[in-house]
Amino acid sequence: METPERIEIEDGARVVVDWPGGANQTLTARQLRDACTCADCATQSEQGRIRLVMATTIAEARLVGSYGINFTFSPDGHHTGIFTFDQLRALGDQT
Numbered sequence: 151m152e153t154p155e156r157i158e159i160e161d162g163a164r165v166v167v168d169w170p171g172g173a174n175q176t177l178t179a180r181q182l183r184d185a186c187t188c189a190d191c192a193t194q195s196e197q198g199r200i201r202l203v204m205a206t207t208i209a210e211a212r213l214v215g216s217y218g219i220n221f222t223f224s225p226d227g228h229h230t231g232i233f234t235f236d237q238l239r240a241l242g243d244q245t
Contacts, residue, residue, distance in 0.1 A: 152170060155169065155170055156168040162207035164178050165178075167238055182223075183221075183228065185241050186228065187231060188231040189230070190230060207223070209223065210222040219232070
């Protein structure tokens with residue numbers, strides 16, 4: 151697992167992640183909210199339910215141990231997903 155050198159939230163709209171070796175990625179709040187794999191979001195996806203999420207921003211972010219980050223999204227207040235650093239890297243590589 152790679153650990154980011156820096157994670158910066160810009161205006162609540164996007165997250166910039168700097169990786170060792172000079173690679174960097176920019177992920178939007180919307181991308182992150184849509185990619186949440188917490189139990190509730192996974193259940194909704196499995197059941198084919200549509201998640202209606204309005205304009206999304208990041209209201210808060212917290213490191214989780216030495217392996218990931220937790221975001222609180224606004225306006226829905228969703229905060230139960232943990233994005234491991236590996237997940238962030240893979241998500242950024244998809245864009």
